[in-house]
Structure formats: C-alpha cells, structure tokens
Amino acid sequence: MARIVMKFGGTSVANLDRIRAVSAFVRREVDAGHAVAVVVSAMAGETNRLVSLCHEVGDPVPALDARDVEYDAVVASGEQVTAGLLALMMQNLGYRARSWHGWQIPLKTDNAHGKARIRDIDGEVIGTAMDNGEIAIVAGFQGVGDDGRISTLGRGGSDTSAVALAAAVGADRCDIYTDVDGVYTTDPRLTKHARRISKISFEEMLEMASLGAKVLQTRSVELAMAFKVPVRVLSSFDPPDAPGPGTLICDEEDIVEQNIVTTVTPDFNEASVTILAVPDEPGRAAAIFNALADGNINIDMIVQSASREAGFANISFTTKEADLEQAVEVLRNEQPKIGFKALQSDRNVAKVSVIGTGMKSHAGVAATMFRTLAEKGINIQNISTSEIKISVLINADAAEYAVRVLHEAYGLDAPKPTAQN
Amino acid sequence: MARIVMKFGGTSVANLDRIRAVSAFVRREVDAGHAVAVVVSAMAGETNRLVSLCHEVGDPVPALDARDVEYDAVVASGEQVTAGLLALMMQNLGYRARSWHGWQIPLKTDNAHGKARIRDIDGEVIGTAMDNGEIAIVAGFQGVGDDGRISTLGRGGSDTSAVALAAAVGADRCDIYTDVDGVYTTDPRLTKHARRISKISFEEMLEMASLGAKVLQTRSVELAMAFKVPVRVLSSFDPPDAPGPGTLICDEEDIVEQNIVTTVTPDFNEASVTILAVPDEPGRAAAIFNALADGNINIDMIVQSASREAGFANISFTTKEADLEQAVEVLRNEQPKIGFKALQSDRNVAKVSVIGTGMKSHAGVAATMFRTLAEKGINIQNISTSEIKISVLINADAAEYAVRVLHEAYGLDAPKPTAQN
Numbered sequence: 001m002a003r004i005v006m007k008f009g010g011t012s013v014a015n016l017d018r019i020r021a022v023s024a025f026v027r028r029e030v031d032a033g034h035a036v037a038v039v040v041s042a043m044a045g046e047t048n049r050l051v052s053l054c055h056e057v058g059d060p061v062p063a064l065d066a067r068d069v070e071y072d073a074v075v076a077s078g079e080q081v082t083a084g085l086l087a088l089m090m091q092n093l094g095y096r097a098r099s100w101h102g103w104q105i106p107l108k109t110d111n112a113h114g115k116a117r118i119r120d121i122d123g124e125v126i127g128t129a130m131d132n133g134e135i136a137i138v139a140g141f142q143g144v145g146d147d148g149r150i151s152t153l154g155r156g157g158s159d160t161s162a163v164a165l166a167a168a169v170g171a172d173r174c175d176i177y178t179d180v181d182g183v184y185t186t187d188p189r190l191t192k193h194a195r196r197i198s199k200i201s202f203e204e205m206l207e208m209a210s211l212g213a214k215v216l217q218t219r220s221v222e223l224a225m226a227f228k229v230p231v232r233v234l235s236s237f238d239p240p241d242a243p244g245p246g247t248l249i250c251d252e253e254d255i256v257e258q259n260i261v262t263t264v265t266p267d268f269n270e271a272s273v274t275i276l277a278v279p280d281e282p283g284r285a286a287a288i289f290n291a292l293a294d295g296n297i298n299i300d301m302i303v304q305s306a307s308r309e310a311g312f313a314n315i316s317f318t319t320k321e322a323d324l325e326q327a328v329e330v331l332r333n334e335q336p337k338i339g340f341k342a343l344q345s346d347r348n349v350a351k352v353s354v355i356g357t358g359m360k361s362h363a364g365v366a367a368t369m370f371r372t373l374a375e376k377g378i379n380i381q382n383i384s385t386s387e388i389k390i391s392v393l394i395n396a397d398a399a400e401y402a403v404r405v406l407h408e409a410y411g412l413d414a415p416k417p418t419a420q421n
Numbered sequence: 422m423a424r425i426v427m428k429f430g431g432t433s434v435a436n437l438d439r440i441r442a443v444s445a446f447v448r449r450e451v452d453a454g455h456a457v458a459v460v461v462s463a464m465a466g467e468t469n470r471l472v473s474l475c476h477e478v479g480d481p482v483p484a485l486d487a488r489d490v491e492y493d494a495v496v497a498s499g500e501q502v503t504a505g506l507l508a509l510m511m512q513n514l515g516y517r518a519r520s521w522h523g524w525q526i527p528l529k530t531d532n533a534h535g536k537a538r539i540r541d542i543d544g545e546v547i548g549t550a551m552d553n554g555e556i557a558i559v560a561g562f563q564g565v566g567d568d569g570r571i572s573t574l575g576r577g578g579s580d581t582s583a584v585a586l587a588a589a590v591g592a593d594r595c596d597i598y599t600d601v602d603g604v605y606t607t608d609p610r611l612t613k614h615a616r617r618i619s620k621i622s623f624e625e626m627l628e629m630a631s632l633g634a635k636v637l638q639t640r641s642v643e644l645a646m647a648f649k650v651p652v653r654v655l656s657s658f659d660p661p662d663a664p665g666p667g668t669l670i671c672d673e674e675d676i677v678e679q680n681i682v683t684t685v686t687p688d689f690n691e692a693s694v695t696i697l698a699v700p701d702e703p704g705r706a707a708a709i710f711n712a713l714a715d716g717n718i719n720i721d722m723i724v725q726s727a728s729r730e731a732g733f734a735n736i737s738f739t740t741k742e743a744d745l746e747q748a749v750e751v752l753r754n755e756q757p758k759i760g761f762k763a764l765q766s767d768r769n770v771a772k773v774s775v776i777g778t779g780m781k782s783h784a785g786v787a788a789t790m791f792r793t794l795a796e797k798g799i800n801i802q803n804i805s806t807s808e809i810k811i812s813v814l815i816n817a818d819a820a821e822y823a824v825r826v827l828h829e830a831y832g833l834d835a836p837k838p839t840a841q842n
Binding site for chain 1: 437471474475477478479480488490491492494495498499501502504505506508509510512513519520522524525569570571
C-alpha cells in the first residue's frame with residue numbers, strides 16, 4: 001500500500017461529467033489498495049466568475065483596503081464546491097470519502113492574502129484518515145492565515161497544495177492530472193518531433209516552470225524538490241482504466257539514463273531594453289537596477305558592453321513584455337540621475353533555453369548551441385546561463401525555427417524509446 | 422448607540438446592484454451611530470444552483486451516506502460569497518468591514534447536517550468588533566457542527582442566524598429586510614383591504630409562521646420569542662434613504678392597542694383524509710396515528726365523529742397536500758390491522774385561521790367566525806383551536822371569499838391608522 005496524493009485542475013473538473021471521470025481515476029488507485037488523498041481546483045470558469053464579481057465591486061478606499069482578505073474568502077468557495085461534489089460522487093460509488101477545507105486540516109499559511117505561502121500542514125489527521133481507507137478530498141488553492149481568515153495561494157496554487165500535502169503525509173507520489181499527458185522535450189505545437197519525457201529532474205522542471213512553462217507552478221516544484229516528493233504529470237483526459245504513464249519529476253539520481261539536454265523551451269513573453277551611453281562609472285548600473293527594483297520590475301539577461309564612445313557603456317536587459325512599458329517609464333524618469341543618452345526597446349524578441357542536468361558534467365553544450373544557431377543564420381542578441389540551462393535572446397521571428405534546429409541538434413528528435421529511461 | 426443586526430435575504434442580494442442597495446441601508450444605520458452586524462443569504466438562485474449540482478451527482482450508497490455533510494459544505498459557499506462581496510463594498514464606501522463565516526465566529530450547531538440547530542454563538546468577538554466600529558458581515562444559514570464540519574440550518578436559516586446572532590450580541594433590534602414591506606393582516610393578493618401591521622406579538626407571528634406564512638422561518642420566531650429579541654420586517658426594495666417602518670415583532674406587552682384578531686391567514690396546502698367506519702374500540706385511533714407517525718407524516722385537525730353504523734366511528738384529519746399520497750398508502754397497508762371500511766381523501770380544501778392574542782381575553786371570537794361563514798353559506802368541515810388561533814377547514818374554492826368576509830368581520834378592513842398602534 002502506498003500513500004498517493006492526486007491533484008485535478010480546473011479543466012479536469014469543469015463539469016459533473018468531468019468530475020465523474022475524475023472519480024474513476026480515484027477509484028482505480030483506491031481499488032489498487034492505495035491510501036488516497038485528492039486535491040481539487042474550482043470548476044473551470046468558476047474562479048474567474050468569482051474574481052470578476054470582486055472586481056466589479058470596485059476599488060476599496062486604500063486606507064481600509066482589506067480587499068485581498070475578502071477576495072480570498074469569496075474565491076476560495078470555488079474549490080470547496082468541487083471537493084464536496086467529488087466526495088458525494090465517491091460515496092455514490094460506495095467509497096468512504098470526505099471533503100476537507102484548508103482551515104479544517106489545518107493548512108496554515110502566512111497572511112499574504114491572494115498569494116499566501118504555506119507555513120505548515122498537519123499531515124496527521126489526513127494521513128490517518130487515508131490509512132483508514134477514507135478518501136480525503138481537499139479543496140486546493142487555500143489555507144487559513146494566522147489571522148484565522150481563509151487565504152489563497154494564488155493562481156495555480158492547487159499544485160502547491162497537492163505537493164505540500166504529499167510532503168506532509170509522506171506520500172509516495174503526487175500525481176498531477178492535467179490537460180496534457182506529460183512534460184515534453186519542447187512545445188509540441190512547434191515541432192512534430194517533440195516527445196514526452198519519461199523522467200525529468202526537479203532542477204530541470206524548476207527551470208522550465210521559471211521560464212513560464214505552464215505545466216506546473218514554480219512554487220510547487222520548489223516544494224517537491226525540497227521535500228523530495230516524486231511528482232507525476234499525467235492527463236485526466238486519458239481513459240481512466242488505462243491512463244498514460246505521464247512524466248515523473250524526481251530526483252536526478254533516480255534517472256538512470258540522463259540526456260545532456262532534456263528540453264528546449266521557448267519563451268515568447270520577453271522584451272529587451274538597451275540603455276545607450278551610460279557613463280562608465282561605479283554606481284551607474286546600481287542606479288538603473290535599483291530604480292527598476294523599486295518599480296517592482298523583474299529583469300533578466302543583463303549584458304554590459306562597451307559603447308562606441310570612450311568612457312561610456314551600453315547596458316541591456318530583458319523583462320517580461322507586460323512590464324516593458326513601466327520599465328521604460330521608470331528609466332525615463334531617472335534619466336537625469338543616471339545620465340544615459342538614449343533608450344531602445346524591442347518587443348520582437350524571444351528567449352530560447354536548453355535545459356538539462358547532464359550539462360553539469362558535459363562540456364560543449366553551449367558551443368553546440370551557438371554553432372547550430374550560427375549555421376542557420378540566427379543572430380544571438382543576449383546570452384545567460386545557469387548550471388543546467390543556457391538561454392539566448394533572439395529575434396522572435398526566428399524562435400520557432402531555432403527551437404526545431406536545437407531540438408534536432410541535441411538529439412531530441414530521434415525516436416529513441418529507451419533514451420529517456 | 423444601539424447594537425443592530427440587519428439581515429438581507431436572497432432577493433435582496435440577487436446581484437451586485439441589489440448588494441449596492443443593501444450597502445446603502447447598512448451605511449444609513451452606521452452613520453446614525455449604531456454598532457452593526459449584517460447577516461446575508463446567498464445571491465438569489467445560487468443556493469438552488471448548488472443544491473442542483475449535489476442532486477445531479479446522484480444517490481449515495483446508503484451505508485456510506487454522508488450526503489448531508491457534503492451538501493452543507495457545498496451549499497454554504499453561496500453565503501460566503503455574498504458576505505465577502507458586501508464587505509468589499511462597505512470598504513469601498515470607506516467603512517471598516519469584514520466577513521465572518523460560521524466557523525470563524527464560531528456559530529456552533531448540532532450535527533444534524535442540512536437542518537442543523539444552533540447550540541451556541543460566541544457573541545463576544547462579534548460584539549466587540551461591532552462596538553469598535555467594524556461592520557460584521559456574517560454568512561447566514563450556516564455554522565459549524567461538533568464534528569468540525571460546516572453545517573447549514575435548512576432553508577430560510579439565515580433568518581435564524583440573524584435572530585440568534587442578535588440574541589448573542591444582545592442586539593437592541595434585529596431588522597429582517599425582505600421583498601415585502603411588513604406583515605399584513607392577510608395576504609394582500611386576496612383583498613385590497615389587507616393592511617400592514619405596525620406591531621405583532623411573537624406568539625401571533627409564530628402561529629402565522631407555523632401556518633406557512635413565508636415572511637419568517639418558524640425557528641427564527643421561536644428564538645426571537647425565547648430571547649425577547651425585537652424583530653422588524655421591512656423591505657429592501659424601499660429607497661435606502663427613506664425605508665418604510667415595516668412591522669415590529671415584539672413582546673405582547675409592548676403592543677399598547679391590541680386587536681382581538683390580528684390576522685386572517687389562509688393555507689392552501691392542506692388535504693383532508695376521512696377514515697370511515699373504524700370499530701369504536703380503545704386503541705384503534707392510536708393504531709391509526711402511530712402508523713402515520715412512523716411514516717413521518719405530520720397530521721393536524723383530527724376529528725372523530727359517530728358513524729351511521731352503531732359501534733363504529735369516522736375519523737378525519739388533515740395533512741400537508743405533499744404528504745397526502747403517502748398518508749393514504751400507509752393507511753391502506755394498515756387497513757387489515759385497523760379494520761376500517763373505507764378511506765376518502767380530498768385535496769380541494771383550505772385552512773383559514775384567525776390569529777390574535779386578544780382572543781385570550783375576549784369571548785365570542787369563535788362565534789363570530791362560525792356565524793360569519795354560515796351567513797355566507799360557507800360550510801365548515803373541521804375546526805381546530807389554540808389559545809390565540811381558530812382554524813377552520815373549508816372547501817378550497819370558498820377560501821378567498823372566506824378570507825375577505827372574515828377580514829371585514831373582525832374589523833381589519835377599516836382604514837384605522839391608529840388601530841394597530
């Protein structure tokens with residue numbers, strides 16, 4: 001008998017028919033003798049409906065702003081409904097089941113309403129219930145703050161609920177059912193050669209999540225890595241009696257046959273900013289990035305290069321496309337203080353990254369990337385690297401092509417069924 | 422400064438526009454310097470939607486039936502949403518406000534999920550918040566059971582929440598805002614002479630509620646009477662800056678000028694059953710009503726009369742129309758044991774009641790009723806009385822006419838603005 005936490009997102013519980021399919025997946029694990037907890041999201045569209053109601057109410061007087069707290073109290077109701085309905089459905093099938101709200105477990109969070117972080121989950125009560133054969137159906141995305149009020153974990157927070165619960169009950173596995181059948185070597189919409197990955201390491205998945213891959217929320221991967229909870233991503237749209245194997249996200253050590261590069265991940269939501277002719281003196285770069293930080297703008301891929309003019313440097317960086325306008329405004333306001341001469345911005349860029357824990361022990365990964373792109377005439381504007389990732393900023397028009405050629409260059413195209421273990 | 426509990430039902434919070442009107446009523450009381458708590462129902466239609474979802478899931482396996490518990494967890498979410506939205510709206514208007522769910526107060530109930538009874542409300546926290554100028558917005562209809570699960574009080578339970586909360590915080594008044602502007606001497610759809618009553622006693626209101634008058638839930642009136650909480654019924658569709666006076670439900674002693682009869686209340690949901698030729702022996706009536714009680718059928722207006730045949734009696738009673746079929750079935754099954762000869766049932770009956778605490782000290786109220794109906798040629802099939810009520814069962818076709826003539830006979834027609842104090 002294993003302890004298993006299963007998680008179903010909004011599209012997987014969109015209506016009663018979908019919840020019925022979910023009940024079949026749950027049934028399968030229970031019938032196999034496992035102790036099961038299930039974390040559910042709100043029915044698709046329900047969270048948006050509740051958020052809209054809150055927004056239509058209008059803006060609170062700032063001094064009295066407890067909007068986030070009430071927002072949480074309203075929005076968390078969506079998951080409660082799904083949890084109750086699934087519990088009823090499991091009872092109909094003859095299984096003992098009960099719904100759990102965050103405050104009943106309790107799943108304790110901080111008081112950062114709307115984007116609360118989990119502090120502590122009491123795994124004792126849920127774990128005992130599971131072991132006694134009662135299916136614990138947990139409303140995802142929510143907990144209770146120190147203030148005794150309902151808190152929510154932010155969008156995608158049900159993944160985090162599921163992984164944190166899995167850690168708390170010492171689950172053998174956390175299965176995240178979603179609308180894709182696993183994690184792919186790249187976005188299958190970009191190349192028909194994209195392949196589902198059997199196993200991927202926590203670190204690689206974290207890089208992918210950070211790059212905006214929508215499969216899992218970053219925080220949930222961090223938690224899985226911290227508590228070494230194996231997470232499996234699989235599709236709730238597969239037949240419940242024969243689900244696909246999905247992708248297992250696990251410790252690097254548990255992956256026998258490791259590719260050097262596991263995924264090629266594009267990110268089309270980038271924009272670049274170049275600040276021309278900044279006086280090349282200490283403190284100028286700090287002034288720039290302090291101003292951006294004060295404006296709450298996340299930046300990435302910073303490059304400083306010499307200017308044509310002696311005594312001046314050019315500084316460029318990337319930011320999310322959504323933040324570009326504000327970044328430019330912040331910099332223009334600070335122009336007299338920073339003393340640069342001109343500012344250029346470009347929305348038509350994309351970041352393409354190759355990710356793989358294998359590159360820690362293999363040289364030449366970067367060289368392969370640069371050579372491949374050069375051979376295809378794709379110009380690299382910026383480069384950034386981490387221990388297991390190399391990212392390049394290129395023209396957005398070339399990004400799909402770049403993904404395809406890199407996917408092939410790193411041997412990901414070949415139909416090697418055993419290559420990924 | 423008074424402590425006031427205000428309650429708004431489903432039609433009063435049906436959409437954001439209606440909730441905005443509610444915020445104006447609340448604002449008015451707060452601006453007048455009162456300490457205010459507000460109890461809200463789910464937005465109209467929402468409870469039905471949630472109940473339907475539960476029902477569509479299907480019937481649980483009886484041995485595992487925790488349907489009522491999950492039903493409560495699902496359905497209670499409707500009130501949470503309204504409470505949060507109204508709190509946001511009050512914050513927008515510059516008022517300090519927060520929502521309270523049943524478990525946060527806590528409002529403790531027994532474990533009879535779906536129809537729980539309130540055991541205890543901690544009035545301390547809410548009362549203190551109110552006195553400190555924070556508007557407490559309470560999700561009605563719900564509490565938390567001894568089992569730590571969310572419980573609901575059954576349909577109309579928000580009235581009960583409001584009155585119980587008013588009792589717990591020692592409120593000076595509980596204002597129930599609804600879609601009518603008060604309690605009337607009779608159903609205004611039946612006669613244009615129906616008049617709003619300024620004050621009515623708890624006892625009278627309780628009789629009306631028991632007869633199915635929909636203004637207030639019976640349990641809420643019982644609580645108001647037990648804790649002597651003055652309850653005012655008024656309309657949320659009045660202009661918020663000039664609401665009508667409504668009807669005050671209060672202690673009999675606080676009503677200076679007491680009519681003998683306060684209301685004429687029809688009930689069209691009755692059906693009658695007559696059991697013909699029951700052997701006139703001890704134990705036969707007991708056998709009949711035990712069987713009906715075992716079938717969970719509420720009965721009323723029992724009359725035993727001599728049969729044409731010596732040694733036999735006829736027994737008739739009324740029941741709710743919805744229970745008639747089952748009542749007949751129960752009796753047919755018991756016919757060999759009870760030994761009656763025939764059974765007649767009639768759906769085309771109505772009960773018309775006159776209610777008034779004044780009749781305790783005035784003779785002739787019944788005589789006036791019987792004489793008035795006889796003069797108009799209306800045949801009385803059954804009679805039942807309590808200390809402050811006389812009910813007659815008549816042909817349903819005559820009921821509206823009976824209401825009109827009785828309303829006139831007891832002096833309720835005349836436009837006497839001072840007659841009801």
